[in-house]
Amino acid sequence: MTEKRTTTKRATRAPSTGGKNDYDASKIQVLEGLDAVRKRPGMYIGGTGTEGLHHLVWEMIDNAVDEAAAGFAGHIEVTLHKDGSIEVSDDGRGIPIDKKPDGRSALEVVFTELHAGGKFGSGAYGASGGLHGVGASVVNALAVKLVAEVDREGSTWRLVFNERIPGNYLKSGAFKPGSKLAQVKKIPVSRTGTRVRYWPDLEIFDPEARIAYDNVRDHVARVCFLVPGLHVRLEDKRGGGREAEEFVAAGGLADYVDFLTIGEAVTEVISIHEEMTFEEKVPVDGKMSTVTRPCAVDVAMRWVKGYDTNIVSFVNTIPTSEGGTHVAGFERALSRVANEFLLADARKLKKLAKDGNDRATPSDVQEGLIAAVKVTFPEPQFKGQTKQELGTPAVQNLVYETIKRGFGDWSAGGGKKVQINGLREKMTQAILNRVAAKHQLEARRQAASLSSTGMPDKLADCRIHGDDSELLIVEGNSAAGPAKAGRDSETMAVLPLRGKVVNAGKASIKQVLDNSEAQALITAIGAGSGRDFDLDAARYGRIIILCDADVDGSHIRCLLLTLFYHHMRPLLEAGRVFAAQPPLFGVKHRGTMLYAFDEKERDALGQQKNIDPAKWQRFKGLGEMNVEELAETTLNRDTRVLKRMTMAHGEQAAQAAELFGVLMGNDVATRKDYIVERSGFIDPDILDI
Numbered sequence: 001m002t003e004k005r006t007t008t009k010r011a012t013r014a015p016s017t018g019g020k021n022d023y024d025a026s027k028i029q030v031l032e033g034l035d036a037v038r039k040r041p042g043m044y045i046g047g048t049g050t051e052g053l054h055h056l057v058w059e060m061i062d063n064a065v066d067e068a069a070a071g072f073a074g075h076i077e078v079t080l081h082k083d084g085s086i087e088v089s090d091d092g093r094g095i096p097i098d099k100k101p102d103g104r105s106a107l108e109v110v111f112t113e114l115h116a117g118g119k120f121g122s123g124a125y126g127a128s129g130g131l132h133g134v135g136a137s138v139v140n141a142l143a144v145k146l147v148a149e150v151d152r153e154g155s156t157w158r159l160v161f162n163e164r165i166p167g168n169y170l171k172s173g174a175f176k177p178g179s180k181l182a183q184v185k186k187i188p189v190s191r192t193g194t195r196v197r198y199w200p201d202l203e204i205f206d207p208e209a210r211i212a213y214d215n216v217r218d219h220v221a222r223v224c225f226l227v228p229g230l231h232v233r234l235e236d237k238r239g240g241g242r243e244a245e246e247f248v249a250a251g252g253l254a255d256y257v258d259f260l261t262i263g264e265a266v267t268e269v270i271s272i273h274e275e276m277t278f279e280e281k282v283p284v285d286g287k288m289s290t291v292t293r294p295c296a297v298d299v300a301m302r303w304v305k306g307y308d309t310n311i312v313s314f315v316n317t318i319p320t321s322e323g324g325t326h327v328a329g330f331e332r333a334l335s336r337v338a339n340e341f342l343l344a345d346a347r348k349l350k351k352l353a354k355d356g357n358d359r360a361t362p363s364d365v366q367e368g369l370i371a372a373v374k375v376t377f378p379e380p381q382f383k384g385q386t387k388q389e390l391g392t393p394a395v396q397n398l399v400y401e402t403i404k405r406g407f408g409d410w411s412a413g414g415g416k417k418v419q420i421n422g423l424r425e426k427m428t429q430a431i432l433n434r435v436a437a438k439h440q441l442e443a444r445r446q447a448a449s450l451s452s453t454g455m456p457d458k459l460a461d462c463r464i465h466g467d468d469s470e471l472l473i474v475e476g477n478s479a480a481g482p483a484k485a486g487r488d489s490e491t492m493a494v495l496p497l498r499g500k501v502v503n504a505g506k507a508s509i510k511q512v513l514d515n516s517e518a519q520a521l522i523t524a525i526g527a528g529s530g531r532d533f534d535l536d537a538a539r540y541g542r543i544i545i546l547c548d549a550d551v552d553g554s555h556i557r558c559l560l561l562t563l564f565y566h567h568m569r570p571l572l573e574a575g576r577v578f579a580a581q582p583p584l585f586g587v588k589h590r591g592t593m594l595y596a597f598d599e600k601e602r603d604a605l606g607q608q609k610n611i612d613p614a615k616w617q618r619f620k621g622l623g624e625m626n627v628e629e630l631a632e633t634t635l636n637r638d639t640r641v642l643k644r645m646t647m648a649h650g651e652q653a654a655q656a657a658e659l660f661g662v663l664m665g666n667d668v669a670t671r672k673d674y675i676v677e678r679s680g681f682i683d684p685d686i687l688d689i
Contacts, residue, residue, distance in 0.1 A: 034112065034141035034164050041204060044138045053200060053209045056142060057216060059135035060088040060196055065223045065317045067092030068230045069376075073193075078220055080211060080236045085145075087197035094152035094192045097181055104179045107148060107159050108166050111140045139198055140164055146198040149184065151191050156184040217245065224249045225256035226317050226374065253300035253372040260310055260370050266303040266426055267419040272406030273298050278394040282379070293377050295395065297402040299330065301371035303423055307531055309366045314374040315382070315390050324383070324390025326375045329399030331362055337404060338365045341411040342424045349428060357435050364430040375399065429508070436510030437530070440519075456520040460484050462493040467541035471495060471524060472580075472635075474546045475556055479622035479630075483546065486631030493540065495524050501559040504566040518563055525568065535570040543571060544642065546580045546634060548622055565650030572650045580634050581641040582625075587616045595633055597641070 037044050045055040057078075067073035073092035080086055096106035114137050140146045146161040159181050160168050167177035202209075213236050220232045224247045235244040249255045254269045275296045281288045313320045313327045320327070338360050343349060349358040375398075381391040411420060455461060460480075462469050469491045474483050480496035487494060502515035509530065512518050522529050527538040545560055547553035557579060564572055571577050583595035585602045589611055596602035596616075606613055619625060622634070634640050 034114070034137060036114070037138050037141035038204065041142060045142070048204060048209070049206045050209045050212065053205050053211060054215055054219075056139045056198070056200060057086055057088075057211065058219060059139050060086070060198070061219060061223065062317060063135055064088055064090035064092065064194070065227060065230070067194075068227045069317050074229065075231045075233070076220075077233045077235070078216065079234075080213065080216065080238055081197070082237050082239065083199070084202070085197050085199045086211065087195065089193060089195040091193040094150040094194050095148070097150055097152055097157050105159070105181055107150060107157070107181065108179055110136050111146065111148060111159075111161060112164070112166065113137060136196075139196075142201055142204055143198040144201045146196065149195040151187055151193045154186060154189040156187055157181040158184050213240075213242065221247050222256070222319065223317060225252060225259070225372075226314055228252040253298055253374060256312075256372045257300040257302055257370050260312070260372075261302065261304060263304040263306045263368075266305055266368065266422045267415065269300055269302045270407065270410055270415070271298075271300045272402060274402040274406070276398050276402070278377075278398055280392070280394055293379075293394075295375060295377035295398055297326075297399050298374045298376070299371065299399075299403060299406070301369060303426060304368045304370060305426070306368050309363075309369050311366070311369065311371045311373065313390075314372070315380050315387070316376050318387050320388055320390050322383075322389035325392055325394075325396035326373055326390050326399050329396035330371070330373050330403055331366070332396075333400045333403035334365050334369075334407065335360065335362050337407045337411055338427055341408055342420070343427060343431075346424060346428045349431060352431070352435060358431070360427055360431055361434070364427055364434060367430045368426060373399070433509040433530075436508070436513055437532075439510075440513040456495070456523055458496055458498065458520065459524050460489075460494040461524075462489060462491050464491055465539045469493070469540045470542045470544055471540040472544050472546055473497065473521070473560065474622065475548060475553060479546065479548075482622070482625060482627045482630040483635065486627045486635050488635070492635070493524070495520065497556065501556065501563060503559060504563040509567075512563070512567060518567075521560075521563070522567070525571075527568070529567040533568050533570055535574060538571070538576070542576055542578055544578045544580055545645075546582070546622060548582075561645060561650050564645075565647070569647075569650070572645060572647050575644050575646065577645040578642040579645055581643055582622055582634050583619065585616045585618055586629065586633075587611055589615075593629065593632070 041048055041052065045052040061076070061078060064073065064076045067090050068076065073090045075091045077089045078087070095110055099105055100109055140161050141164060143161070144163060148159050148161075150157045158168060159166055160175070162175050162177075165177050166179055167175055168180075168182040170176055217234060220234050224230050224232055228250050230248065232247045233244060234247070236242045251258075254271050257269050273296070275294065277292050277294055279290050279292055281290050283289070284291070311323075311327065311330075313323055313330075315324070315326065343358075343360055346358075352358040375390070375395055377392075377395070380395075383389040383391045411423075413420075470493065472483055472487065472492060472494045474480050474494060474496050477496055477498065480494060483494045483496075497517050499517050501517045501521075502512055504512050504518070507515070513522075513529075525538055525540065525543070527534050527536075543564075545557055547557045561572075561577070564577055581597060583597050584599075585596040587594050589609055594605060594609070594611075596605055602616055603613075605611070606616070622630060625633070632639055
């Protein structure tokens with residue numbers, strides 16, 4: 001008997017060029033020198049867009065600034081040339097031109113080797129911005145050409161890098177590669193400095209990437225604040241007719257904070273300076289060793305009456321837009337001093353203590369704060385080459401202790417009493433506002449859980465929301481009835497006001513949110529209030545105020561505009577608030593209703609149509625109009641008259657609301673003083689006051 005065997009034939013496939021069998025030592029690439037930068041520019045300059053293109057400029061400027069910060073330079077020039085090149089020059093010591101052991105000059109090494117420079121603890125710089133030693137070489141790596149000139153040892157020396165190859169141009173115009181420096185001319189031995197001009201390789205960068213003059217201007221202005229006395233000249237030769245600008249600042253960070261200040265100040269500029277030391281472990285000769293670092297902490301800060309916070313931070317001369325350990329220490333110290341000194345005896349917060357809501361959060365403390373924080377020390381640790389965030393751990397505690405002492409002394413009586421009290425009141429109000437807003441949010445959530453919409457009961461809503469919808473705010477129930485009956489319920493919602501609207505110009509946020517009419521309006525619009533107002537979330541495209549054309553109507557309109565101005569300002573800024581203009585007079589003439597908005601128009605129309613003046617009806621209020629009259633004069637989009645309310649109207653309304661409060665409020669003494677002060681045509685001697 002013969003045994004049969006069944007065999008299975010496996011399918012085979014030829015190995016692909018990218019298969020596992022092809023992954024061997026030949027596939028391991030080593031990017032040497034500047035090739036690594038060109039292959040992955042984002043690792044070194046953050047990207048290939050406009051930000052990365054600017055970063056090259058910052059590297060060159062900051063190298064010059066380091067010379068100034070070290071005390072060796074006082075003048076820097078930055079030029080944006082018409083051919084797209086950028087030139088930065090300084091009167092510092094000049095990059096060394098002597099030769100290294102391999103025969104190349106130090107100047108060549110600086111522009112061709114990554115992590116080469118005088119900022120690694122060699123003694124050339126005590127503290128500097130470019131700590132990684134890649135700034136100059138990265139600029140060269142991403143340039144098609146770079147020309148470096150050094151004034152040193154009685155001569156001007158030049159080295160050109162053409163596509164990153166060092167050399168110089170001959171008189172014939174041909175480029176001759178080589179490491180030899182060209183001796184351009186003789187100069188006085190006392191003259192020193194460095195000039196670098198480079199042409200970015202635009203093929204590496206995005207097509208839309210551009211050097212923006214304003215960005216460069218802001219940068220050079222800022223470094224002048226960081227190095228007091230430094231003079232920087234900026235010139236744009238690309239066209240546009242700009243004059244060269246010069247920058248210098250003597251006051252340092254205090255001047256910078258003053259420059260950044262917008263709005264009325266609550267405090268003076270508080271300046272704090274302290275020099276300390278810390279220890280850290282670093283590799284020395286291949287072994288981890290503990291070294292002592294000197295560190296200077298400089299802070300300037302002030303509070304203004306606004307709400308925005310602006311904290312700028314620096315390490316040596318480099319801006320750290322992402323903050324880091326120095327900013328963390330600063331913010332932690334501010335909160336501690338505020339709670340332990342400024343707010344410890346605040347009477348307005350005592351009622352919040354039982355719920356544990358009396359302590360200030362960082363956002364409460366920093367409301368309206370403008371501050372500049374700078375630390376200066378050797379070899380800081382940054383997170384990433386772009387140096388946007390400081391990572392040195394020990395600096396956080398140094399800054400914390402410095403601010404705790406300095407700001408603590410100011411808060412305990414070192415500052416002016418009126419400013420200390422003003423800051424205490426500002427922080428107290430910030431806490432009260434935050435707690436009130438939290439309560440309001442909880443109230444809204446509770447209201448939403450009680451009904452399907454969470455909208456006010458008195459709101460007669462429309463069926464479609466969006467840009468074409470309208471919220472009609474009407475005065476009282478008498479006008480609400482005709483408005484609801486005459487509206488287009490598809491896109492028009494009606495919200496009647498049944499009580500007094502709070503004067504938002506004088507009331508706290510809590511008082512505003514506790515006011516039933518303001519609460520109903522904020523809830524109906526659905527976009528929040530104050531700094532959290534989101535215009536895109538508004539349920540209606542237009543807000544229309546319908547008030548009677550009398551004193552009471554004007555008062556209500558003022559209060560509403562004041563509420564919008566202080567708590568829903570984006571509505572005014574976007575031009576989405578309107579006041580309806582109802583007519584004052586009406587008459588039926590030959591079967592048609594005619595309307596006049598004032599006496600002058602009434603008289604002119606009466607003469608034109610030969611109408612008996614006695615037949616005119618004067619409307620005392622919207623509530624006296626029937627449905628057809630109200631619809632035609634105020635609701636019909638084709639026939640009504642609306643007046644757009646602007647920010648100027650909001651500001652005027654706020655002032656008028658304040659005046660109404662003085663003349664019609666409960667404070668008799670204030671009203672008496674107002675009347676007496678403004679009654680110059682009356683003899684005070686005959687008044688019984």
